Structures are given as structure tokens and as C-alpha cells.
Amino acid sequence: MDVLLEIIASLCLFIGSFICISGGVGILRFPDFYTRMHAVGVTDTLGAGMILIGLMFYSPDFLTLSKLLIILLLTLLISPTTSHVLAKAAMQNELKPKLQQKDSDKELNSSNYS
Amino acid sequence: MLHLPILQVVIPLMAAPLCLLLKRPQLVWLFALFVSTVAFIISLLLLQQVSTTGVISYELGGWQAPWGIEYRIDQLNALLLIIISATSTVVLIAAQTSIEKEIPKNKHTLFYILYLLSLTGMLGIVSTGDAFNVFVFLEISSLSAYSLIALGKKRQALWASFQYLIMGTIGATFILIGIGLMYQMTGTLNMEDLSQRLPQVAQTKTVFTAFTFIIVGICLKLALFPLHLWLPNAYAYAPSIVTAFFAATATKVAIYLLIRFTFTVFGLSFSFTTLPLQGLFLVLGLMGIIVASSAAIYQKNIKHLFAYSSIAQVGFIIIGLSTNSVMGLTATLLHLFNHAIMKGAIFLALGAVVYQIGNSQLVNFSGLGRKMPLTMAAIVIGGLSLIGVPLTAGFISKWYLLTALIENNWWPVAILILLGSLLTVIYVWRIVEVIYFKEPLAENTSVTEAPILFLISIWTLIIANFYFGIDTRFSVQLTQSAAQSLFGLSP
Amino acid sequence: MITGLFNNWIVIVLMMSGLYIVIAHGNLIKKLIGLSLFQTSVFILYISMAKVEGGTAPILAENIKELSNPLPHVLILTAIVVGISTTALGLALVIRIKEAYGSIEEEDIQILDNLPQSKTQKKIMDGEQ
Amino acid sequence: MNDLFAVVMLLGIYSLLSASFFVAMDAVDVAFTEAAVGAGISTLLMLVVITMTGRKENTKRHKPFLALIVVIFTGGLLLYGTFDIPHFGSADSPIHNHVTPRYINDSINEIGIPNIVTSVLASYRAFDTFGEVVVIFTAGIGIMALLSVAHHSEDNHKIAAVNDSMHERYLVIRIVSKILIPFILLFALYVQFHGDFGPGGGFQAGVIFAAGIILYSMLFGLSITRKVISQPFIQIISAVGVLLYGSVGLVSLLQGGNFFDYNVLLTDPVAGQHLGILLIELGVGCTVTSVMIMIFFNFAERRELQQHNNIHNKDLES
Numbered sequence A: 001m002d003v004l005l006e007i008i009a010s011l012c013l014f015i016g017s018f019i020c021i022s023g024g025v026g027i028l029r030f031p032d033f034y035t036r037m038h039a040v041g042v043t044d045t046l047g048a049g050m051i052l053i054g055l056m057f058y059s060p061d062f063l064t065l066s067k068l069l070i071i072l073l074l075t076l077l078i079s080p081t082t083s084h085v086l087a088k089a090a091m092q093n094e095l096k097p098k099l100q101q102k103d104s105d106k107e108l109n110s111s112n113y114s
Numbered sequence B: 001m002l003h004l005p006i007l008q009v010v011i012p013l014m015a016a017p018l019c020l021l022l023k024r025p026q027l028v029w030l031f032a033l034f035v036s037t038v039a040f041i042i043s044l045l046l047l048q049q050v051s052t053t054g055v056i057s058y059e060l061g062g063w064q065a066p067w068g069i070e071y072r073i074d075q076l077n078a079l080l081l082i083i084i085s086a087t088s089t090v091v092l093i094a095a096q097t098s099i100e101k102e103i104p105k106n107k108h109t110l111f112y113i114l115y116l117l118s119l120t121g122m123l124g125i126v127s128t129g130d131a132f133n134v135f136v137f138l139e140i141s142s143l144s145a146y147s148l149i150a151l152g153k154k155r156q157a158l159w160a161s162f163q164y165l166i167m168g169t170i171g172a173t174f175i176l177i178g179i180g181l182m183y184q185m186t187g188t189l190n191m192e193d194l195s196q197r198l199p200q201v202a203q204t205k206t207v208f209t210a211f212t213f214i215i216v217g218i219c220l221k222l223a224l225f226p227l228h229l230w231l232p233n234a235y236a237y238a239p240s241i242v243t244a245f246f247a248a249t250a251t252k253v254a255i256y257l258l259i260r261f262t263f264t265v266f267g268l269s270f271s272f273t274t275l276p277l278q279g280l281f282l283v284l285g286l287m288g289i290i291v292a293s294s295a296a297i298y299q300k301n302i303k304h305l306f307a308y309s310s311i312a313q314v315g316f317i318i319i320g321l322s323t324n325s326v327m328g329l330t331a332t333l334l335h336l337f338n339h340a341i342m343k344g345a346i347f348l349a350l351g352a353v354v355y356q357i358g359n360s361q362l363v364n365f366s367g368l369g370r371k372m373p374l375t376m377a378a379i380v381i382g383g384l385s386l387i388g389v390p391l392t393a394g395f396i397s398k399w400y401l402l403t404a405l406i407e408n409n410w411w412p413v414a415i416l417i418l419l420g421s422l423l424t425v426i427y428v429w430r431i432v433e434v435i436y437f438k439e440p441l442a443e444n445t446s447v448t449e450a451p452i453l454f455l456i457s458i459w460t461l462i463i464a465n466f467y468f469g470i471d472t473r474f475s476v477q478l479t480q481s482a483a484q485s486l487f488g489l490s491p
Numbered sequence C: 001m002i003t004g005l006f007n008n009w010i011v012i013v014l015m016m017s018g019l020y021i022v023i024a025h026g027n028l029i030k031k032l033i034g035l036s037l038f039q040t041s042v043f044i045l046y047i048s049m050a051k052v053e054g055g056t057a058p059i060l061a062e063n064i065k066e067l068s069n070p071l072p073h074v075l076i077l078t079a080i081v082v083g084i085s086t087t088a089l090g091l092a093l094v095i096r097i098k099e100a101y102g103s104i105e106e107e108d109i110q111i112l113d114n115l116p117q118s119k120t121q122k123k124i125m126d127g128e129q
Numbered sequence D: 001m002n003d004l005f006a007v008v009m010l011l012g013i014y015s016l017l018s019a020s021f022f023v024a025m026d027a028v029d030v031a032f033t034e035a036a037v038g039a040g041i042s043t044l045l046m047l048v049v050i051t052m053t054g055r056k057e058n059t060k061r062h063k064p065f066l067a068l069i070v071v072i073f074t075g076g077l078l079l080y081g082t083f084d085i086p087h088f089g090s091a092d093s094p095i096h097n098h099v100t101p102r103y104i105n106d107s108i109n110e111i112g113i114p115n116i117v118t119s120v121l122a123s124y125r126a127f128d129t130f131g132e133v134v135v136i137f138t139a140g141i142g143i144m145a146l147l148s149v150a151h152h153s154e155d156n157h158k159i160a161a162v163n164d165s166m167h168e169r170y171l172v173i174r175i176v177s178k179i180l181i182p183f184i185l186l187f188a189l190y191v192q193f194h195g196d197f198g199p200g201g202g203f204q205a206g207v208i209f210a211a212g213i214i215l216y217s218m219l220f221g222l223s224i225t226r227k228v229i230s231q232p233f234i235q236i237i238s239a240v241g242v243l244l245y246g247s248v249g250l251v252s253l254l255q256g257g258n259f260f261d262y263n264v265l266l267t268d269p270v271a272g273q274h275l276g277i278l279l280i281e282l283g284v285g286c287t288v289t290s291v292m293i294m295i296f297f298n299f300a301e302r303r304e305l306q307q308h309n310n311i312h313n314k315d316l317e318s
Helices: A002-029 A033-058 A062-092 A105-113 B004-022 B025-053 B075-102 B105-127 B131-150 B156-186 B191-201 B205-222 B231-237 B240-265 B268-274 B277-297 B302-322 B326-357 B373-387 B393-407 B411-437 B452-470 B473-486 C003-024 C028-050 C070-101 C106-128 D004-024 D028-053 D064-082 D100-110 D116-124 D126-147 D156-169 D171-194 D202-220 D222-228 D231-254 D269-317
Strands: B056-059 B070-073
Touching: A002 A033, A033 A062, A062 D171, B004 B025, B004 B056, B004 B070, B004 B105, B004 D126, B004 D231, B025 B056, B025 B075, B025 B105, B070 B075, B070 B105, B070 B191, B075 B105, B075 B240, B075 B326, B075 B452, B075 B473, B105 B131, B105 B240, B105 D126, B131 B156, B131 B240, B131 C070, B131 D126, B156 B191, B156 B205, B156 B231, B156 C003, B156 C028, B156 C070, B156 C106, B191 B205, B191 B240, B205 B240, B205 B268, B205 D064, B231 B240, B231 B302, B240 B268, B240 B302, B240 B326, B240 B473, B268 B277, B277 B302, B277 B411, B302 B326, B302 B393, B302 B411, B326 B373, B326 B393, B326 B452, B326 B473, B373 B393, B373 B411, B373 B452, B393 B411, B393 B452, B393 B473, C003 C028, C003 D064, C028 C070, C028 D004, C028 D028, C070 C106, C070 D028, C070 D100, C070 D116, C070 D126, C070 D269, D004 D028, D028 D202, D028 D269, D100 D116, D100 D269, D116 D126, D116 D269, D126 D231, D126 D269, D171 D202, D171 D269, D202 D222, D202 D269, D222 D269, D231 D269
Parallel strands: none
Antiparallel strands: B056 B070
């Protein structure tokens, strides 16, 4: 039983940290604000969530478990909201997404946003 | 009687939030005046208690000293408490009239609250025997000081206040670093305990650094010569009442801290033999006197002029410290006391002028000697006292200072100090000339004498000035015994 | 030998960068930021001295022997409050300065301060003539 | 870096990092406060001010050489001073052996609560904490003196109209924070009353409580919040907090003890200590909450006034 718990917990932790790292890579590699924010916003919720779940399997008593659960719920609630607000603020400040920009990008841009 | 030390600080402190509940400015003024008077009476009682029973120690929360915070009142503290609470009371008498024209109506209550908080801060710094508690109360007094200065009418007041905020906070943080290093070497924050434990580690580099940081931090607050840049503007653009109060008390509190740290906490042998503090104070003091007095001569605004004169006076006070003798320290303390009286009177009189004519430019003073005879006489007498003319209080402290210097055989210094007094004569003469020997400006022909409350508070201080210039028993005895006890001699 | 003092050196670097910002930058908000950097670094100095090797947070519980020193923590709690109070007051002053001068750069303010003064000086000279 | 917005955000991150450092150094209470104050409130206030004063900085340095000399000199002195400091973490340095052992060994008998930081803060050095409350009260009063503007009554229709238009724009975040704010306030109360056992206490609770209300007023408009919590009301609360703290001391005076001697509050000294600590923490909480809200209100009102004037000026020009 203990071994099983251990395996599940470490699997969750591993997946969580992998997702977080991929988010970090995304922030560096993606081209513009919106895609970068997408990378962070999505992975943050999932990655942090997985890590928290993994930690829950490790928790020694009920008190810790419930605290972790509350943190998880708050993260699920707050993280998407903040991403939403960030994107909205960017839109209001007229920051345009970088779309496929090649030769005909001007037309593309204008046709998308007029 | 037992709880006097704490009541001294807590009464004005608790009165400040109560003012917020009172609301009506007139009422708040009376209340603040009452509280300040009570504080003055308590400080007198404390002095009496100290002189009969010796040092009073009060343990807050009933916890023994190095574990809890201790209030410790000796003669030096009692002297400072009297200076602060007395000037605060006298200045408050005139406050109601003065701020009427200088501060918008809806801010009067807030003004009194800040004033009381600033009073609390200063009283707290002086009474406490705990190094960290000093920092906390220092911040109370500084924060209220920044806001009070910013209440000035002109926009320069804001800028002056901001500069003071930056300098003051750097100074306070330096003190915090110093206290931290000291704590790290000794494990205690209580001043008495520190003074016993510091000699064991006196030779370490850390204690040297701690000492330097504390001294530099205090000197920033003190406006000692190279660190004085914030002071003239802050004094010139603050509301007149605030200037009068701070000129009489704020630098005094900083000097108290300097004396407390060099003499009591670090001990004489450390402060004056391990470090070249003596020479440093001497040189900085002298330079302060000469440079600030010369700058004062060229000022066009009288508030600026006397602000520079304050910096010069700090020089005199510091030189007294640098002699490292009982006589010199007595001179320092006497000058603390007397300078508070004369600068308080001068700035209050300037407040009265500002009340009547709206600003304090030197030109506007021409011919006012006939229009406002009592106020102008007060300024002149204050100026004479700054010079050190006999019969005024200023003479006594200068006399003691010179005696102390001659005792040490520092003739050149004595001569330079006389030169400094000569510079004082010049700038005071400029004012006298304008006041009495020029025709009034056209727009000032209808100016009349200052309101009665102003005159009461100004002349209280002027009479005190003469009294302590003639009958020196009280002040000299008190300062002498305080100085002796600081040097570890029994009075 | 060296590692035992490492924490202090880091703190010194942080403190000095704060102090540099306060003195060298003309923007008033930047000055306040430097000030708060300076103060926060002093907090780190205090807190790092309180640490005991192998100690835990100073909350009593069973089977804990070694505790870190609680006194610096208390002092720093107070100092943090003092810090935020100073920063807030400074910011309020900045707002007023912006309204009065129209700028929050130190140099602009000094220029603006000197202008009316020279005007008044002229006036004074005229008056004397 | 001449974009002040970025600089302020970096400062916030620095505060958060130092808060995590404090946790590593076992200073949980301090970390809590630093996270709430440094990363929370002070960043927020700075951002509000930046929106009013502009976010670009003049890149010209003021006195770089003077600054460099001062900094090198001070830094060198400090560096010199560190060589005799007891080493990091060593248990035999003076600070761990002189005053502190009594706090660690005896506080459980003398005060009776497990969090030593709280017992030192609220009982052994209660006067420092009183000073701290007065400092923050002073800051509140000072800011009010600097920024307060005369009130003009707003008409309800206008508020409702603005409210509706904002509702469209901030729909998601409004709903989410409506869910969250009760929890924030509840958490603040938990921190307030749990300070005896774990990290927390009046100050942290006050900041969190204020943060909840500030969040509400940012999303739903100042005028609506002001209907619930008016300026005079907060002023009174802030005064009451200081008075409550002080009167605990005065009561202990009247009971025959020294100022802040909680032992005499009740017949059982330890219970007296508990009561005293509870009351003063409440006082701290009241003052801190109200002063924080007061500061934010004053900043935001000033901002509204500025914008109002700007619009007015533009109308005049056109």
C-alpha cells in the first residue's frame, strides 16, 4: 500500500514538474505576449495542481491534507482569472498578437482587425 | 508618582487619537494645550524626583530590564524632557492664531494630532533606555515631522519635506544597522546592559563599524555641517509654528542621542580614545560655525537666515562635546537649554510677522520696528542672545564654552569661536538695520502689532531668556550635575 | 571561514545598490524604490543573524530542541511596518509634488524652484532702487 | 531600466523572494508580513501612484560619481565591520546566549503561548509594538493631511451607470472576486486569532483584511465602497485601535501593575497575559486595517479628482 501511494505521489510530482518546466520553456521560446501567456497560464494551473495532488498523497495528517486541498481550489480559481485579466489588459492597451508574419502580413493584419 | 516616566510619554500619545474624536479645531487646540501643560508639569515633577532619589528606572510590562523595555530617567533626560515639553506648551499658545492663515481650515485638527505625535516621539526618544525603542520613537517623530513640514503653504514645502524624508530615512536606517551590529556582538538591546557588555568586545571591527553608523545616522538627523543640506529649506517653508517647535527641540533631541550613545552606551574611553572623535567633532563644529554663519549673512529670507544660524549653533554645541571635559559638557547642555529658548522666541516672532504681512522676506521687514515694536524687540533680543551679549542667556553658555576651551588650552579654537560670534553680529545687524532704519514699504503701512496670544508666548520666552541670563543657579546647577554624572563623577 | 560571513556580504551588496539608487537617480519614485530596497536588505541582515544551525521556527512544540532566535524577528516585524509607513508617506508627497510642479524629476523641480526665486530677487532689487 | 512599472514589479518580486528567504531562515512571522506588505500593499500603492505620475523615468543620472563614492565608502566600512561578526548559524554567538534563552525557556510558563515571537512582540516588548501602531497611525494621519480632498456628494444614478458599464468590462474578475473576498476576510480573522499558536497576529491580519476591501473597491468602484465604509468611520476605527491598545496599558496601571503588565489584569497571571495579548492584537488589527484602507482611499480619491480635472480641462480647451 505504502509503495503504491509512493509511486502515485511521485508520478504526480514528476508530471507536475515536467509541465512546469515546459511552461518555462514556452515563456522563452514563444514569439509574442499572448502565446507566452498561454504557455504560463495553462501549465501553471495544471502543473501546480499536479504537484499539490502529489503532495497530498504524502501528507501525514488530515490538517495538512485539507490545507493543501484549499490551496488547490484557490489555485484553480485564481490562476485562470489572472491569465484572463492579463490578456484583457493587453488587449485594452492595443497590444496586437503577432500572427504569421511573412510577405503578406500587412493585409492579413488589417483584414483580421478592421 | 511611581508611574510618572511612562505617563510623560503616554499622555500625549493617547491624546492624539482622542483629538480625532473631538473634531472641532478650537476644542482640539485647548485640549492639546492642556495635554502639553500636563506633560510639562510631569517633567518638572520628574526632575524633582530625580534630584532627590537619583536615577529612576521604570520597567514596562513589569519585565526586568534586558528582557523587557526599560525607561530610564537621569538628570540629562529630565533636562531634555523639560526643554521639549516647555517649548511645546509655549509654542502651542500661539498655534491657534498662527495656523489660521497658514493652513486650510479642514486640516487644523490633523495639524494638532501630528503636533502631539511629534511631541510624543521626542519625549519617547528621550525617556527610553532601550536602543531599539529609540528607533521606533525616532520614526514617530520623523514621520509626523515630514507631514507637518509638508503642510507649509508654498510648494517648496513639499520638496523640502521630501528631501528631509529621504535624508531622515537613510539616517534612521543607518542607526538601525548600527543597532543591529551592536546587538549581534553583545546580544542585548538595553542601553545600560550594552554599556556593560560592550567593553569586552570593544576592540572588534564590528563595534567600530556599529559606532560609526550610529554616529553618522544621528548626525544626519542633527544636521551637523556636511550633512545639513535638508535643514534650511525644511525650516524656511514649514508653517511658522512648526519651525518654532522644531528649531527649539528637534536638533536638541538628536544631540541628546549623540551624548547618550557616546557617553553612556559606548563609554568615554571607547568614544574618545579608540576613535578620533574629538578632533572630528572639533573640525566639523568649527567649519559648521564659519560656513553656516557666512551663508546666513547672504540670505534674503529671514527664516532661511535663522535656519543657517541654527546650523552654526549646532557647531557651538558640538565643540563643547569635543573638549571631553565636565566644563565643556556643561557648556553644551547649557547651550542646548538656552538655544531652545532663544530660537523658539525668534521663530515665533517671525511667525507673528508672517501672520501680519504674509511672508518673511528681509525687504518686507523694513520699518517694521515702528509698526510692531514688541515683536521686533523680541527678534532683536533673541539676536543679541545668539551673539552672546551679557545679561542674555546666550552669554552664559558662550562664557562656559570659552572657559572650557581655555581650560584645555585651545586658544586658536577660542579665537575662531569669537570670530564666529562676530559673523553672528553681522547678520543680526543686517536685520536691525532693516527693521529700525528704513522706511516701511508702501504695502506695509497699515500693519499693526501681532495678536495678543502671539505676544504672550514670545515674551514668555524672552523673559525666560533674561531670567536665565541673570539668575543662572537653576540651569547651571542642573547641567553641571548632569555633566558630572555622565562623566561618572558623583555630583 | 569564508562561508560563515557570506550572508553579510550579499546583504552589503544589496544595501549598497539600494543606497546608490537613492542618491544617483533623479526620479522621486525611483528614489523611494531604492529606499525600500535598502530597508529590505537591512531586514535580511537581521533575520540571517537569528538563524541557528539546525534550528526551527520559534514556535514551541514537542520534541523540538533547537530554536532560532525570536528577538530579531520581533524587531524586524516592527521595522517592516515602519518601512511601509515611510514609503506610503513618501508616495503621498510624490503625488502632491507632481500636482504642484508637474514633474517628478529632481532636476526639473530644482529648475522650477530657482525660476520664481530669481524673479522675486529682481523684484526685490527693483524695490530697493 | 526606465520603465517604472517594470521596476515596481521587480521590487515586488524581490520582496516575495526575500519573504521566501525569511521562511528558509525560520522567520515565518516576518515572512508572512513581508509577503503581505512588501509584495502586496506597497507594490499596489506604488502602482497607483505611477498611474498618476507617469511611468517613464528620465534616464539622466543625477550625481553618479558622488553616489559611487558614498556607496563604496559605506560598503567598504560595512565589509570591514563584518570580519568580526559571529559566523552564520553558529549557536554560540552572543545573541543566542544572552537575552534570548529566557524567551525560549521561560515564556511558556510566564506567558503560556507557543509562538515565542508573539509573546515577545506582545508582552516582553509590548511597548515597541505600541510604538509601531502609533507609527502607522501617524502615517495615516499624515497622508490624510497631505491628500484629503473636500467631499462632493455623488448622485446615485451616475454611480449606477458607471457601475453597469464596468460590469460588462470586468465580468469574470468581478464574479471570481465576489467568491473570493469572503474567504479573504475569513482568513484575515483566522490569522488575527491564531497568532498565539502559529505565525500571524494583528498586523498581518489587518493587512489581509484591508487587501480584501481594497480589492473590492478596485473592482466595484470607490463610491460604492465608500457607502459602506465612509472616511470618518475609518478614522474613528483607527483612533479606537490605538486607544484600545493604550487603554490595556492604562488599565494595568490602575490595577496596580506597571504599564502593559498583563499579569494584573486577571487573578491568574497567565490568563491575564492571554487576555492582554488578545486585546492588544485586536487594537493592532483595527488600526492597521483602517489605516491601510485610509491610505488607499486617499490615493484613489486624489486620482479620481485628477482625472476629473483633466477631463474638465480638455472640455474647456475644445
